[in-house]
Amino acid sequence: MAVINLKNRQIECKIVYYGPGRSGKTTNLDYIHKAFKKQVVGKMISIDTEGDRTLFFDFLPLGLGKIKGCDVKVQLYTVPGQVKYKATRQLVLKGVDGVVFVADSLAVRREKNMISLKDLHENLLQMGLSIRKIPLVLQYNKRDLEQKGLPIMSIEKMEYELNRQLKVPFFSASALSGDGVGATLQQVLKLTLQSLQKEFNWAQ
Amino acid sequence: MNLGEKIKAYFQEAEIYQTQGLLVESLEKFRIIEGLIKSSQNIRNRDGLLEKLSVRIESLKKTIQRLDGSNKPPEASPDAQSLMKEMYSFDDPAAKGSASLGGAIALAKFGQYDKAIEEFNRLLDQDALRLDAAKNILWCWLEQNYADYAVSLYQKWRKAGMFPPSEISVIQNYFNDLIKLKGLNLELEIDGLESQQTVEPDSELDEDELLDINSTRFALPRGSREGEKIEMEVSFQSGQYIRMIIPRKEKELIESIKPGDLFKDMVFYSSMAIFSGEGYVSSRSEISAGPKKGDTSLEIKIIKVVS
Numbered sequence: 001m002a003v004i005n006l007k008n009r010q011i012e013c014k015i016v017y018y019g020p021g022r023s024g025k026t027t028n029l030d031y032i033h034k035a036f037k038k039q040v041v042g043k044m045i046s047i048d049t050e051g052d053r054t055l056f057f058d059f060l061p062l063g064l065g066k067i068k069g070c071d072v073k074v075q076l077y078t079v080p081g082q083v084k085y086k087a088t089r090q091l092v093l094k095g096v097d098g099v100v101f102v103a104d105s106l107a108v109r110r111e112k113n114m115i116s117l118k119d120l121h122e123n124l125l126q127m128g129l130s131i132r133k134i135p136l137v138l139q140y141n142k143r144d145l146e147q148k149g150l151p152i153m154s155i156e157k158m159e160y161e162l163n164r165q166l167k168v169p170f171f172s173a174s175a176l177s178g179d180g181v182g183a184t185l186q187q188v189l190k191l192t193l194q195s196l197q198k199e200f201n202w203a204q
Numbered sequence: 205m206n207l208g209e210k211i212k213a214y215f216q217e218a219e220i221y222q223t224q225g226l227l228v229e230s231l232e233k234f235r236i237i238e239g240l241i242k243s244s245q246n247i248r249n250r251d252g253l254l255e256k257l258s259v260r261i262e263s264l265k266k267t268i269q270r271l272d273g274s275n276k277p278p279e280a281s282p283d284a285q286s287l288m289k290e291m292y293s294f295d296d297p298a299a300k301g302s303a304s305l306g307g308a309i310a311l312a313k314f315g316q317y318d319k320a321i322e323e324f325n326r327l328l329d330q331d332a333l334r335l336d337a338a339k340n341i342l343w344c345w346l347e348q349n350y351a352d353y354a355v356s357l358y359q360k361w362r363k364a365g366m367f368p369p370s371e372i373s374v375i376q377n378y379f380n381d382l383i384k385l386k387g388l389n390l391e392l393e394i395d396g397l398e399s400q401q402t403v404e405p406d407s408e409l410d411e412d413e414l415l416d417i418n419s420t421r422f423a424l425p426r427g428s429r430e431g432e433k434i435e436m437e438v439s440f441q442s443g444q445y446i447r448m449i450i451p452r453k454e455k456e457l458i459e460s461i462k463p464g465d466l467f468k469d470m471v472f473y474s475s476m477a478i479f480s481g482e483g484y485v486s487s488r489s490e491i492s493a494g495p496k497k498g499d500t501s502l503e504i505k506i507i508k509v510v511s
Contacts, residue, residue: 022225047284053225053271056280056314059287084272091291091313108221108229149213150220 001097004200011202012073013192014095015185018120019054019102020112021053021081024141027175028102029060029078032185035178039063041073054080057092067193068203081116085192089204090123097190100184103162105142107151110161117162134190136168140186144174207244211237222264231264277315288314298336303422305333318468328366333369335436339378350406351388353466353484354379360464414472414506417446422467422483426461435473436502444506445486452498461502463488472506481509 017025025045033044041063047056058078065072079089093170101120103113121131133192138158146152153161155172169187173180197203205213236277238257241247280288289307292299299306308323321344327337338361345354358379361371373491420436434457436448450458465485483504490497 043283045281045287047280054420055277056284056288081226091310094291104228106224106226108226108232145220148216150217189490193289 002200003096004196004202006190006200009070010073011031011070011193011196012075013097013196014077015100015140015188015192016093016096016197017076017078017099017100017102018089018093018116020104020109020116021079021105022204023081023102023109023113023116023177024139024173025078025081025102026052026054028060028139028141028173028181028184029058029076029101031175031178031181032076033060033184035099037061039065043161053082055080055085056080056088061064064189070192070202076185078095086119086123089119090126090191091126093123096127096129097196098136098137098188100139100188101162102139102173103158105140105152105158107153110153113158113162132166134189135188135195136166137188137191138163138166138168138186139173139175139180140170141173141180143172144177144179172190207240209246211240214240227264227268231261231268234261241305279318280314280316285311285316285319288316300333300336300482302327302333305336310336312340312344315347317348320344335367335374338367338371342375342379343382346382346386351383352468353385356464406427414441414444414509415476417441417472417474419473420448420483420504421444421471421473423469424457424460425465425467426462429456429457429460446483446504446506448502448504449491450500450502451495452500455507458488458500461485461488467504470506474508479509482507 002011004011008192017028019025026048029044029046033040039062040060041049042061044056045057045059047058049056053085057080058076062074063072064074077092079085079092099120101117103117124131124134127129140155142156143152155170161171171184171187173184175181207495213381214233214237214509218230218237221227221233222229234257237263238254241250241253241257241273244250251435273380275313288310289303289383292306292310292313296306298309304323304327308320308327310367311317312320323343324337324344324439325335328341330337342354342358358375361367361375367375368473417438419435419437421433423433436450438446452458462489463485466482467484470481470483472481483506485502486505487503491497491501
């Protein structure tokens with residue numbers, strides 16, 4: 001839940017990167033950490049294990065400076081994608097204001113994307129939130145693997161399977177090189193701040 | 205695409221999946237390659253290729269097992285644990301309006317049991333929170349499969365009169381429900397009367413398995429030297445029980461170790477090997493006669509050997 005101090009004109013909100021295991025959530029945060037150094041206002045915390053799998057979460061605090069008279073800070077989190085860490089994902093999602101769903105474009109991960117999106121929907125419901133109402137952006141990651149000869153799903157197919165009912169903004173990406181990472185983050189921030197404006201009327 | 209090109213394409217795919225950490229998908233591709241090679245007699249060095257594939261497949265299977273099999277979460281850094289504590293809002297009913305209780309619950313939910321128990325133990329001093337702290341302590345021990353230790357802890361609280369009858373009754377009911385949920389067969393009371401003997405944790409070891417231990421090292425659990433690792437010479441061993449003598453002048457050391465303490469990170473030194481394991485302080489008593497009169501005898505039961 002965003003912390004909004006209208007007296008001091010300060011906002012702090014939480015964005016969670018969700019998605020199946022190995023889809024590129026941590027890679028997104030790694031890129032943001034390197035590419036947006038000026039906006040990083042604290043330590044990046046990554047808790048992973050053998051094989052670089054996120055175990056609990058990654059955390060990256062950003063400061064966006066003044067937006068419409070308010071000092072805006074953002075906490076970016078990732079969740080562990082493996083199915084067995086459901087309880088951890090529920091904990092990390094607490095207080096979420098905006099979500100980036102990082103889908104894996106590899107054809108072999110098609111089912112994992114859908115299972116993970118369903119998992120997000122269920123966890124949000126348990127928290128009294130709706131996947132249709134929360135600020136949400138889809139990222140179709142690993143587009144670059146097509147050049148290596150690997151079978152990836154077309155954007156149309158991914159849109160049909162993941163976004164035909166949600167109809168939220170989506171971005172192609174290759175998080176390893178940074179393609180699409182900044183645009184995804186920008187969009188989710190925009191949607192989140194707009195949503196908070198509707199709720200709290202914070203902007204001057 | 206001829207067979208050779210197909211195999212090459214699958215191999216490339218399998219390799220990339222492996223670098224991506226998609227080990228199951230990689231394994232599937234290697235199995236397909238294995239199937240293709242087995243079904244063809246015309247491949248040069250067929251047996252050699254199959255042997256190399258078999259090694260690759262076995263290695264992948266072991267890695268998958270290792271990554272998926274580990275259930276005990278590792279200890280996170282202090283920074284990460286601080287963040288974990290913040291994730292549980294003190295608005296949540298379970299936190300009862302207390303950031304400390306909520307934070308400790310969050311640590312427990314993240315599997316940071318040692319840190320969580322440390323925080324819950326502090327809350328045992330607070331009247332409003334001690335009941336919830338006690339329940340959560342027992343939950344943490346059960347989650348780590350230390351059921352016998354949880355029972356001995358509950359009995360210790362009961363014997364020490366740490367909680368009034370109404371609260372101990374709540375703890376007992378909660379504990380009984382937890383035990384049933386876990387499918388454990390443990391008795392908290394015998395014939396409706398309180399058991400006079402504290403239950404010691406069972407040892408996983410056969411007495412014959414243990415080498416003669418010369419000394420042991422472990423971290424002190426409390427006091428001004430808390431966390432300091434000390435090594436003690438073993439003066440006597442009987443099966444899983446080892447006994448050490450603490451000189452009477454080491455008052456602080458004596459007070460920092462109590463019966464019921466569980467050491468999860470002990471190192472045991474024998475003349476043939478060094479191994480690590482877990483032990484439980486089964487008794488601590490002053491020696492009343494003989495050349496060591498006035499010194500303290502400390503007895504530890506070794507309950508697990510981990511390496």
